[in-house]
Amino acid sequence: MSLRVLVPIKRVVDYAVKIRVANGRVDTANLKHSMNPFDEIALEEAVRMKEKKAAKEVIAFSVGPTKSQDVLRTALAMGADTAVHVEVAEGQEVQPLQVAKLIKAFAEKEKPELVILGKQAIDDDSSQTGQMLAGLLGWPQATFASKIEVKDGSKITVTREVDGGLETISAPLPAVVTADLRLNEPRFATLPNIMKARKKPLTKLSPKDLGVDVTPTIETVKVEEPPKRVGGAKVESVDELVAKLKAAGVV
Amino acid sequence: MASAIRFAAPKIASALRPATRLAPATRAFSQSAAAREGLNSLNTFTEEEQMLREAVANFAKNTIKPKVFEMDEKELLDKSVLKGLFDQGLMGIETPTELGGAGASFTSAIVVIEELAKVDPSVSVICDVQNTLVNTIIKKYGTQAQKEKYLTALAEGKVGCFCLSEAGSGSDAFALETTAKKDGSKYILSGSKMWITNSYEAEIFLVFANADPSKGYKGITCFIVEKDMGVKVAKKEIKLGIKASSTCVLNFDDIEIPADAVLGEVGKGYKYAIEALNEGRIGIAAQMIGLAQGAFDEAQQYMYQRKQFGSLIGDFQGMQFQVAQVATEIEAARLLTYNAARLKEEGKPFVMEAAMAKLYSSQVAEKAASKAVEWVGGVGFTREFPLEKFYRDCKIGAIYEGTSNIQLQTIAKMLKPKYA
Numbered sequence: 299m300s301l302r303v304l305v306p307i308k309r310v311v312d313y314a315v316k317i318r319v320a321n322g323r324v325d326t327a328n329l330k331h332s333m334n335p336f337d338e339i340a341l342e343e344a345v346r347m348k349e350k351k352a353a354k355e356v357i358a359f360s361v362g363p364t365k366s367q368d369v370l371r372t373a374l375a376m377g378a379d380t381a382v383h384v385e386v387a388e389g390q391e392v393q394p395l396q397v398a399k400l401i402k403a404f405a406e407k408e409k410p411e412l413v414i415l416g417k418q419a420i421d422d423d424s425s426q427t428g429q430m431l432a433g434l435l436g437w438p439q440a441t442f443a444s445k446i447e448v449k450d451g452s453k454i455t456v457t458r459e460v461d462g463g464l465e466t467i468s469a470p471l472p473a474v475v476t477a478d479l480r481l482n483e484p485r486f487a488t489l490p491n492i493m494k495a496r497k498k499p500l501t502k503l504s505p506k507d508l509g510v511d512v513t514p515t516i517e518t519v520k521v522e523e524p525p526k527r528v529g530g531a532k533v534e535s536v537d538e539l540v541a542k543l544k545a546a547g548v549v
Numbered sequence: 550m551a552s553a554i555r556f557a558a559p560k561i562a563s564a565l566r567p568a569t570r571l572a573p574a575t576r577a578f579s580q581s582a583a584a585r586e587g588l589n590s591l592n593t594f595t596e597e598e599q600m601l602r603e604a605v606a607n608f609a610k611n612t613i614k615p616k617v618f619e620m621d622e623k624e625l626l627d628k629s630v631l632k633g634l635f636d637q638g639l640m641g642i643e644t645p646t647e648l649g650g651a652g653a654s655f656t657s658a659i660v661v662i663e664e665l666a667k668v669d670p671s672v673s674v675i676c677d678v679q680n681t682l683v684n685t686i687i688k689k690y691g692t693q694a695q696k697e698k699y700l701t702a703l704a705e706g707k708v709g710c711f712c713l714s715e716a717g718s719g720s721d722a723f724a725l726e727t728t729a730k731k732d733g734s735k736y737i738l739s740g741s742k743m744w745i746t747n748s749y750e751a752e753i754f755l756v757f758a759n760a761d762p763s764k765g766y767k768g769i770t771c772f773i774v775e776k777d778m779g780v781k782v783a784k785k786e787i788k789l790g791i792k793a794s795s796t797c798v799l800n801f802d803d804i805e806i807p808a809d810a811v812l813g814e815v816g817k818g819y820k821y822a823i824e825a826l827n828e829g830r831i832g833i834a835a836q837m838i839g840l841a842q843g844a845f846d847e848a849q850q851y852m853y854q855r856k857q858f859g860s861l862i863g864d865f866q867g868m869q870f871q872v873a874q875v876a877t878e879i880e881a882a883r884l885l886t887y888n889a890a891r892l893k894e895e896g897k898p899f900v901m902e903a904a905m906a907k908l909y910s911s912q913v914a915e916k917a918a919s920k921a922v923e924w925v926g927g928v929g930f931t932r933e934f935p936l937e938k939f940y941r942d943c944k945i946g947a948i949y950e951g952t953s954n955i956q957l958q959t960i961a962k963m964l965k966p967k968y969a
Contacts, residue, residue: 332603368596375600486611487604489638489651489661492597 301353301451301471303344304410305378306401307337307360309369310421319523333369336416338376340477342484343446344414345377352448353412355379359404361397361512363388367500374495375487381500386512394422396505396512398430403508405435410472412454417442417476428476438469442478591884591891594660597653602660608637609668617669620793621938624785626675626750627793631708634676639665641704642680644688648696649704655828656890659835663886666839667846670942671793673836675708678746681832683709683755686771686825690813699753699773710747711829712756712799713822715740720955722757723766723819727801729758736760736806738774741783742799746949749785749795752776756801757818769818772810779804790941827900828893829950830907834886837910837946841879841917844939848921848929855925868924875917882910901963908956911946918943 311317312330333341347353358373360366361384370381384400386392392400405413418425425441432439440446440456444464447455455468459478487495505512533539543549594602616627634640642658644650651657658680666673687699703709718724727740738758748754754774761768774780783798813821849872852863862868885906892899918940922929929936947953 371596372600372603375604486608486637487600488636489601489604489642489653489657490646491638492600492604493646493651493653495600496597 301347301412301448302355302357302408302410303347303353304357304359304401304405304408304413305337305341305344305373306397306413306415306427307341307358307369307373308334308416308419309360309362309366310334310419313420319521322521324521331365331368333372334416334419334421336418336420336477336479337369338416338484339479339481340414340416340475341373341376341378342482343477344412345485346482347446347448348377348379352451357382357408357410359401360384361392361400362386363390370500371495372487374498374500375492376485377491378498380498382503383500384503384505384508386505390512391514392512393514393516394424394426395430395515396510397427398434399510400505400508400512401427401431402434403510404503405431411451412448412471413437413474414446415474415476417478425476428474432474435472435474437472437474439474439476440467440469441476443475444478444480446475446481591887594656595654598657598660601653601657602664605637605639605661605664606667608633609665609672613665613672614668617793617935617938618933620669620671622932624787624792626671626795630672631675631750634672635704635706638704639676640679640708641684641700644684644700644704649701650684651704655831655894656887659831659886659890662832662835663839663842666836667843669793670836670840670843670939671791673839674791674794674833675747675750677829677832677836678711679703679709681829682711682825683753685828686711686755686812686821687773689824690771690821691773692809694809695773695812703753707752708747708750709753709755710745710751711825712742712745712748712754714742714744716743719744720952722822723769725757725759725769727756727758728762729760729770729772729806731760731808732805734808736772736808736810737803738772738801738806739803740801742801744786744949745797745799746794748782748797748799754780754799755812757822758801760815764816766819767816769822770815771812771818771821772806773812774801774804774806774810778806778810789944790938791945826950827903830903830956831886831889831893831899833946833950834882834889834903834906834910837907837914837943838879838883838886840939840943840946841875841882841910841914844914844918844921844936845875845879847935847939848924851925851928862924871920871924875913875920878913879917882906882913885909901960904951904956904959904963907946907951908953908960911943911953914943914946 309331311326312332313335315329317324344353344356348356356378358370358378358381360370363386367383370383374381415428428441429439440458442459443456444459445457449455453468453470454473455466456475458465533542612633613630616630620627638651639661641650642653642661643655646652662673662677665676684700684703687696713722715725717726729736729738756772756774757769758772759768760770781800783800786796788796853861855862889899889902889906892902922936922940925936928934
C-alpha cells in the first residue's frame with residue numbers, strides 16, 4: 299500500500315477554556331491553545347492507517363501564525379512523518395475558503411491519495427473547509443466519518459454519521475474525508491515520540507509560495523454572547539401555566 | 550532602569566537548554582542584561598519539556614484520575630495504570646534511546662513527576678523512584694552488560710526499587726546490617742530491608758549490603774538483585790497516605806547472588822547511595838509541589854462555584870488573602886525545585902539547593918493541602934472529594950528520602966564553610 303495521507307490541522311483555543319466577548323470580539327491572546335479536537339481524531343486515524351500498513355506517509359499541514367508550530371510538533375509526536383507550516387502574520391484571519399485553496403495548491407503539488415480533516419474547528423464551527431476542498435479539487439468527499447476502510451489502495455468505504463442514523467458510502471481515491479467524534483480516540487504523545495518529533499522535518503511555506511491570496515472574503519458584522527439565562531417562575535396549576543403562555547404570546 | 554549587574558553567560562554544556570530563544574521584552578526599559586544574553590527565567594522549558602508536560606497532564610487526567618479513589622481505597626496500584634506509565638515511556642525517561650528509553654533530560658523527569666503528583670502522588674512516587682534512584686545509579690555505575698540488561702528491562706516493563714533502609718537504620722543509613730558474604734564466585738545475601746517503595750511490584754532490587762563489616766560503612770556494596778534469585782516480599786505496610794504505592798519488608802534468607810550482581814565497586818555503595826539520594830531529593834520536591842498544586846487547583850475550582858451569603862466563597866477577601874499566600878509559597882517551592890534540577894543538569898554543585906527544595910516543598914505541600922481542605926469546608930473532609938487524600942499524602946514528604954531534619958543538617962553543613 300502506498301497511500302500518502304495529508305492531514306490539515308488547526309491551532310485553536312483549548313476546548314476547556316472559558317472564553318469571553320469583549321469589545322465585540324473574542325479575546326484569545328493569553329488563552330491556552332491546542333490542536334482542534336476533531337483534527338486530533340483525523341490525525342489519529344491517519345497514524346493508525348500507517349500502523350496497519352494501509353498508508354506509508356502522514357503529512358501534517360497547518361495554516362497560521364508562528365505559534366501554529368506547536369500543534370505541528372504535537373502532530374509529529376503523535377506519529378506524523380513530516381509537517382508543513384503555511385505561515386501568516388500574527389492576527390491575520392484566514393477563512394475556510396482561503397484555507398481550502400491553500401490545501402488544494404499543496405495537494406496538487408504533493409498528490410496525496412487521501413486528505414483527512416476534522417469535521418469542523420471548535421472556534422468558528424464552520425464545517426466548510428473539507429467540503430470546499432473537495433469541490434475545488436474535484437475529488438469525492440465523505441464527511442462526518444465514524445469509520446474509514448481502505449480497500450486495495452484504490453478506494454475507501456466510509457460510514458457517515460447523518461441526522462437519520464448511519465450512511466455507508468464508497469468512493470474512489472483520491473478523496474477527502476472529514477472526521478467525526480466517534481471515529482477513534484486519539485493517543486497521548488508518548489515521551490519517546492516527543493523526543494523523536496524534534497528530528498522530523500518541518501517545512502515553512504508562505505501563501506505566496508502556494509499562489510493564494512488569504513484576504514478574508516467574509517466580513518464579521520457582530521459578535522455577541524448568547525443572552526444570559528433569566529430565571530423562570532414556578533406555576534401552581536395547569537390553568538396558571540396556560541394563562542402565562544397566552545400572556546407571553548406563545549399559544 | 551534595569552539593574553546594571555552583568556552575568557557572564559554560563560557555558561551551556563547540556564544540549565537541552567531551550568532550543569528557541571525567548572523573544573526579548575517588548576518594553577525597552579524592562580530588558581535586562583540577563584535577558585539580552587539569553588539567560589532565562591526558571592519558568593523556561595524546552596519545547597520537548599513543554600510538550601511532555603501537556604502529554605503527561607492529559608494522560609494523568611484521562612487514565613489515572615478515574616482510578617485514584619479506587620487505588621487508594623484498595624491500597625493497590627492498578628495494573629493498567631502501571632502499564633500506562635510504561636507505554637507512555639515514563640519509566641525510562643533519561644535512559645538512552647539505544648537501550649529503549651526516551652533519552653530525555655533530568656528536568657523532563659522532574660516535569661513528569663510533578664504532573665503525575667497533581668493527580669496522584671502515589672503514582673508519582675513510583676515513577677520517581679524508578680527514574681531518579683534506580684535508573685540513575687545503574688546508568689552511572691553499571692557495566693555495559695548491566696546497562697543493556699537492566700536499563701532496557703526497567704524502561705520496558707519491569708519495576709525497580711531502592712533497598713537501603715532497615716528496621717534498625719533509617720536516617721542512620723550506614724548502620725545497615727544486611728550482609729553479603731563472598732563465597733567463591735558468588736555472594737550470600739542475608740538480612741532484611743524495611744520501608745521499601747515499589748517493592749510489591751518490583752522485579753529488580755538495588756540492595757545495599759555490607760560485603761565487609763570490618764570496614765564499617767566502607768564495606769557497603771550495591772547489588773542488582775533479581776526477584777527470582779529468592780527475594781521474599783514480606784509485610785506490606787498499611788499507611789496513612791500514598792497508599793497505592795507499595796511499601797514492604799523484604800527478606801533475604803541467605804540467597805545466592807552472582808558476583809556480577811555487584812554494581813560499580815565493592816565498598817563504594819555508601820557513596821552511590823548518598824549521590825542517588827541527593828538527586829532523588831529533587832524528584833521528591835517535584836512530587837510535593839505537584840501535590841500542593843493539585844490540591845490548590847481542586848480547591849479553587851470549588852471556591853468559584855460554591856456560594857455562601859450570596860457570594861462565591863472564592864471572592865471573600867479573607868479567603869483571597871489565604872489563597873494568595875499559599876500560591877506564593879507554591880511558586881517559591883517550584884522555583885527552588887526547578888533551579889536545583891537545572892543546576893544538576895549544568896553539572897554545577899546542587900546538593901544544598903536540592904536539600905532546600907525538598908525541605909521547603911514538603912512544608913509547602915503540607916500547608917497547601919491543609920488549607921485546601923479548610924477552604925472547601927465539610928465536603929473537603931469526605932473521602933469522595935480528592936482533598937483529604939492530598940492532606941494524608943503530604944506527610945510522607947517530610948520523612949522519606951531524607952527526613953526534614955537530615956535536610957536541615959545537610960544545608961547547615963554546606964553553609965558553614967562559607968562563613969567559618
